[in-house]
Amino acid sequence: MLITVIYIAKDIFLLYNGQKFERNEGRMATIIEGKTLAKKIRENLKIECEELKKQGIKPKLAVIMVGNNPASKVYVKNKSKACNEIGIEYEEHFLEETISQQELNDLIKKLNNEKEVNGILLQSPLPEHLDINQAFKAISYRKDVDGFTPSSVGKLVMGGDTFISCTPYGVMKMFEEYNIELTGKDVVIIGRSNIVGKPLAQCCLANNATVTICHSRTKDLKKHTQRADILIAAIGKAKFVTKDMVKEGAVVVDVGINRNEEGKLVGDVDFDEVEKVASYITPVPGGVGPMTIAMLMNNVIKAAKEQNNENSTF
Numbered sequence: 001m002l003i004t005v006i007y008i009a010k011d012i013f014l015l016y017n018g019q020k021f022e023r024n025e026g027r028m029a030t031i032i033e034g035k036t037l038a039k040k041i042r043e044n045l046k047i048e049c050e051e052l053k054k055q056g057i058k059p060k061l062a063v064i065m066v067g068n069n070p071a072s073k074v075y076v077k078n079k080s081k082a083c084n085e086i087g088i089e090y091e092e093h094f095l096e097e098t099i100s101q102q103e104l105n106d107l108i109k110k111l112n113n114e115k116e117v118n119g120i121l122l123q124s125p126l127p128e129h130l131d132i133n134q135a136f137k138a139i140s141y142r143k144d145v146d147g148f149t150p151s152s153v154g155k156l157v158m159g160g161d162t163f164i165s166c167t168p169y170g171v172m173k174m175f176e177e178y179n180i181e182l183t184g185k186d187v188v189i190i191g192r193s194n195i196v197g198k199p200l201a202q203c204c205l206a207n208n209a210t211v212t213i214c215h216s217r218t219k220d221l222k223k224h225t226q227r228a229d230i231l232i233a234a235i236g237k238a239k240f241v242t243k244d245m246v247k248e249g250a251v252v253v254d255v256g257i258n259r260n261e262e263g264k265l266v267g268d269v270d271f272d273e274v275e276k277v278a279s280y281i282t283p284v285p286g287g288v289g290p291m292t293i294a295m296l297m298n299n300v301i302k303a304a305k306e307q308n309n310e311n312s313t314f
């Protein structure tokens with residue numbers, strides 16, 4: 001009661017002095033703290049993992065990496081670190097750049113049949129001579145913790161229980177955490193990749209949003225972005241989304257990860273400018289990125305539970 005009175009008194013004081021209006025006009029968006037939310041999710045998963053181990057279930061992720069892509073090495077290292085922290089068992093398969101499609105598919109099939117392995121992750125990109133879609137097709141949908149196989153994607157489109165790919169899943173969790181309602185909202189997504197744009201559009205559609213997907217061939221991009229209640233950028237171009245492209249009060253989600261001239265990580269959104277017009281905004285780093293890994297861990301735990309549940313219809 002006393003606290004409420006103090007807050008009201010403070011508001012009246014700010015209004016009286018014109019400060020509250022100033023603060024709203026200068027509008028600073030609420031920052032969607034992906035890093036904090038991801039930490040909370042990982043802590044809960046750690047508890048869940050301990051519980052599973054007490055029942056004799058040891059969740060395990062197998063990661064396959066082909067070649068020596070430096071960025072992929074960093075991603076793989078981060079995944080192993082997250083597994084370690086949560087208590088998920090982890091194994092890596094580093095394959096030579098020159099491996100054949102048959103050899104890669106054979107390894108995937110072997111892991112499909114290993115009972116102790118609950119999740120299989122194939123790190124992209126693959127060397128050019130390998131067909132990533134063929135490799136994804138070889139992964140059992142029951143172990144497809146990245147949600148990239150045709151079965152998982154099909155189930156997502158049809159509204160079935162499935163593994164949702166980790167970045168779109170992370171974005172949906174952020175909306176949930178911040179009570180950002182999607183029903184009836186105009187969502188505009190820039191980017192139509194199989195790993196971000198397309199599955200994200202399905203997730204938003206499943207939550208009753210009206211979804212527009214824009215891409216490199218979209219005419220008059222700004223016309224679309226300016227009417228978005230929720231604008232999601234997944235392009236891969238630093239500071240591509242500028243303030244003039246964003247509607248006042250829009251929610252802005254930045255999936256992009258780019259390096260600027262100084263080598264610093266930046267998103268696809270011109271954060272400093274756009275936060276002045278947005279109502280909510282995700283930062284880079286510390287936004288969508290940490291959520292992606294947290295949701296991967298979530299999917300591994302889900303895989304372990306489903307594979308050890310006799311009544312699973314998954």
Ligand code: NAD
Binds near residue numbers: 217221
């Ligand atoms: P991608 O290259 O597969 O797709 C980029 C998309 O942007 C394409 O659909 C293309 O049509 C569109 N595009 C390019 N130029 C455009 C333009 N001028 N106007 C409109 N659309 C344009 O990339 P991706 O794999 O979807 O990744 C996108 C970005 O998200 C990258 O920066 C990537 O690093 C990042 N990413 C981040 C996470 C994360 O966890 N935060 C996960 C995956 C990807």
